[in-house]
Amino acid sequence: MNKEDIGITISKKEDFSEWYTQVVLKAKLADYAPVKGLIVLRPDGYSIWESLRNTFDKKFSKNGVRNGFLPVLIPESLLGKEQKHFAGFNPEVFWVTHSGENEVGDRLALRPTSETLAYTLYSKWIQSWRDLPLKINFWNTALRAEIKATKPFLRTSEFLWQEGHTVHTTKEEAEEEVLKILDIYKKTVEEELAIPVTTGKKSEKEKFVGAAYTTTMESIMPDGKALQMGTSHFLGQNFSKPFEVKFADKDNIEHFAWQTSWGISWRLIGAMIMTHGDDQGLVLPPKVAPIQVVIVPIYKNEESKNKVMTKSQEILDKLELQNIRTHVDDRDELSPGYKFNDWELKGIPIRIEIGPKDIEKQTIVVATRYNREKTNLGFDEITKIPDILEKIQHNMLEAAKIQAEKNTKEITDYSEFKSNIEKGGFFKSPWCGKIECEEKIKEETSADIRVIPFDSEDSSRKCIYCQEQSISMPIFARGY
Incomplete structure (x- = not known):
């Protein structure tokens, strides 16, 4: 038997760090890459990221933000235009020095963040007040040398994130944008991931290098350590001046623009694992779960198998009509008990068990993952499943709030x-x-x-x- 098929072998309270790593690997969210400090995102892990991305995109779009793309290589000479900002990232930068056998000349940095690149381009794109506000978001990767103390999703040398960069005509408009984004972050994390956050400002010492000030949202994890969940920065004119991001007003008088930048990363997935997981494995909030309901058919022979599989398909069809992400576990080579444990490890919010006796009684067994409770539902009550999922989502947030308050x-x-x-x-x-x-x-x-x-x-x-x-x-x- 493959090691990843074995359940969690250590309790969350006994060794939080080892427990966390086991959940990431055995729930098949991610795996280690051949290069130290890097991880590979597996389909279930990427599905959670896609769910968050889709939600953020919808909210960003309503706020007038559009998506763009930036390359990963940044010339060293360009980074040097904003020395204070670049100095803050210099120890973490990966450098490209050769193209094939030839030296590239001006070293190329693998993007630690994109301010210098984006604002060089913004200075070309912005001429007049008519070009503002400019609001662009980039879904990309960033690379920072986290070699010593790596942990999947929390600290890796390459990570998925989004970084938004906006430009405004006035200070007031830019500062309003900072708080709008922070509010989007807070609501999304609490509503989608069921994790409570505290919002406010960073101290002058802890603010983002180059920012006038940084707003942040922070969460406390079950082991008592804090996790930064996202930041939204007011950059003032600290970048517009060195990069000459200027605009002509209605009287054709030139001004330096006011700017913001903001971002979240896949460490949100790490926060979700730590906040909700238990000794059986992952516990997924329904809104981001790749599969919200798994149906496990139980049968002993071909005759009962046909009846149970037919009914399982009927239930799947009904749930999918209600936009519930549903899967029937039809793996013949595995016992029902193994399947139960497997889906608990993967954190699927609801497991439906159905066998010949259940069909006779016109009922199904509904097992909820977050509290491990079982109830019976009649076939005519399957329409209640969306309400049960909504209740699970709500209760997970409330439980996380209680946990945070205790901490x-x-x-x-x-x-x-x-x-x-x-x-x-x-x-x-x-x-x-x-x-x-x-x-x-x-x-x-x-x-x-x-x-x-x-x-x-x-x-x-x-x-x-x-x-x-x-x-x-x-x-x-x-x-x-």
Whole structure:
């Protein structure tokens, strides 16, 4: 028997990291590539990514964003036009130095991010206020040298993501765009992946290199580590000036444009695995599940097989008419018990079991994956399946919210902070706003400011580190 056919062999609480890797591999979402730091996305994993992509595309389109394509190679001389931004990525850049046997001359970077390339082109495409706003999104890959501490979906040297780059005539319009995108991210992650997020700003120290400021959404994972789920940056004119992204206004007076950039990556899939998975394997939210309902026919001989398979096909047809992604497991060489375990490992939201006795009673057995409960439904009640899926989606989000709340604490005493940080979690603590305190906390505890939630201003307390007056209650945590 192939190793990947064996179920999860370690509990989530016992060894979270090993459990996570086993789920990724054994649920057949991804596999390791021959090159260290890279993974291969298998069909079920890619299907989840496609589902997210389709949802984001619809929402981006309603916001006036269109998709484009950018090449993966960026000349070093081009990156050098924005030194501060490029310096932040320099240690992670892969370089192409040869074409065949010949040196290329100007080294070519394998895209760590696309600001410099996109804005060189934007400076050509934008002439007048009539060309704005310009809103383009790129679905592509990025490459960053994550060789030492790789983990599928969370830290890999190449990853799938989308990066949006918009250009506006006014600061106000660009800042409004930043928040619109962040809201799209938040709603999609909560509604599709059933993962609660906290939104706000990054500190000056943690913001995206080159941004005026960065807004972010953060989640706390079951092991107590924070995960950045997506960012939306207000770039101001920090890129438009070096790249000469300018426009002539209605009076033909030239101005530098105002810009934003924003992105999410396939680490959302990693967050979904960690948030919902259990000791049996993957648990998929119905909205992104490649298969929402699997039908497992149970029979002992050819006569019963024909009856059960015929009824299984009828049920599949009815469910597909309701736009439910359904599959009949007709593998003869495997026992029903093996199939049950296999589909539980893969996290399929609903399993329908049907055998000769069920047909006699005009019922089916419905097993829900997220809570492992079984109920009976009459043949005439199959129309209830969409409602059951909706309930599962809702309940998974509510369970994740409870889990996040348990992992979130308000701590104002630094000694208590240090003693609790080892256990993990989100810590809401008062902060004076000084980078010196932020750096000292990071140095002494390995925790950083993950997000300064919107409306978290607080001047009624003392900074947890220096005891001077606080300005806000950011969330500190150790992260992935």
